[in-house]
Amino acid sequence: MNPILIDFPSEFETERLLIRMPKPGDGKVVYESKQASMNELLPWMPWAHREQSEEGDEINIREAHVKFLTREDLRLLVFHKETGALIANSGLHRIDWDTRKFEIGYWIDSRYSGKGYITEAVKGITNFAFLELQANRVEIRCDVKNVRSSAVAERAGFILEGILRKDSYDVYRKELRDTCVYAKVK
Numbered sequence: 001m002n003p004i005l006i007d008f009p010s011e012f013e014t015e016r017l018l019i020r021m022p023k024p025g026d027g028k029v030v031y032e033s034k035q036a037s038m039n040e041l042l043p044w045m046p047w048a049h050r051e052q053s054e055e056g057d058e059i060n061i062r063e064a065h066v067k068f069l070t071r072e073d074l075r076l077l078v079f080h081k082e083t084g085a086l087i088a089n090s091g092l093h094r095i096d097w098d099t100r101k102f103e104i105g106y107w108i109d110s111r112y113s114g115k116g117y118i119t120e121a122v123k124g125i126t127n128f129a130f131l132e133l134q135a136n137r138v139e140i141r142c143d144v145k146n147v148r149s150s151a152v153a154e155r156a157g158f159i160l161e162g163i164l165r166k167d168s169y170d171v172y173r174k175e176l177r178d179t180c181v182y183a184k185v186k
Contacts, residue, residue, distance in 0.1 A: 003071035003097045008132040010068070014124035017087065017117065018079045021068040026077060027058025029086040037110040044146055045107060046171045064091075071097070078121045080112075087112045090121055092129055092138075101137040102129050106152070122156040126184060136186045143170070144178040158182035 011020030022030075031054040034041065041048040064075040075091035090106040104125055108118045122140070129135035140158055142149035154160075160182050167179035 003095075004069075006071060006097075006133075009128075012124065012128055012132075013081065014120050016081055017121055017124065018081050019076050019090070019121060019124055019128075020079070022061045022064045022075055022077050024058075024062050024065060026086075027056075027061045028054055030061060030077070030089065031057040033086050033089070033109040037107070040110045040113075041107060042171070044143060044149070044171065049171060071095070074102075076125060078117070080117075085109075085112070087117045088121055090118075090125055092125065092133070094139075099137070100133065100135050101139070102133065102135055103139045103141060104129075105140075106149075119152050119155045122152055126156060130184075130186060138184050140182040142180050142182075144180050150180055150182075153180075153182040158184050 011018060013019070031052065034048070034052055034057070038048060064073065067073040068075060073091065073093055073095065075089070075093075077086060078088040078090055079085065080087050086109060088106060088108040090104060092102040093105050094103040095101070104122055106118055106122060126138050129138050140149075140153040140156075142153070144150075144163060160180060162181050164179040164181060166176040168177060169175065170177050
C-alpha cells in the first residue's frame with residue numbers, strides 16, 4: 001500500500017501534553033523555542049549551526065506539514081495541554097513503511113527541561129507508533145556522549161542494542177563519534 005493512503009490521527013494526547021503535526025503558522029513558536037535553547041542544542045544538532053530566522057522556521061514547518069501529509073516524515077510538535085506552550089519538537093523519522101520501522105528524534109525547549117516532559121512525549125509517540133502505525137520497531141539514536149538523550153531513551157523503556165563505533169562526525173566535523181542505538185520492538 002502506498003503510505004499516502006494510510007490514515008491515522010494527526011494529533012494525540014498524553015497526561016500533560018498535546019502532540020500534533022506541524023501546521024502553517026507554527027514557525028514563530030518554533031523559532032522562539034530554538035532561540036531559548038540554542039546553547040543546549042549546539043553540541044548535538046547540526047542544524048543549530050546554520051543561520052536561524054523566523055521566516056526560515058516557518059518555511060521548514062510548512063515543508064514538514066507537507067511531508068506529514070505525504071507520509072515521508074512525521075514531525076511532531078509537543079505542546080503543554082493547559083498552557084499551550086511549545087515544549088518540544090519530535091517526530092518519527094527515517095521511516096520504512098514496508099517493515100514498519102521508525103526512528104524517534106527529539107529536542108526540548110530548555111525552559112521546560114527537567115520536568116519529565118520529553119520522556120512523556122517519547123512514551124506517547126512510541127505508543128502512537130505501535131498502536132496507530134502498526135510499528136514493528138521504534139529506534140532512538142544518539143551520540144554516545146549525549147547522556148541526557150540516552151537517559152530519556154532508557155526512562156522510556158528502550159533497550160540499548162548496540163553502539164555503532166565511529167559512526168558519524170560530531171556537529172563540528174572534527175571528531176568521529178560513536179552512536180547509541182536504542183530500540184523497542186513489537
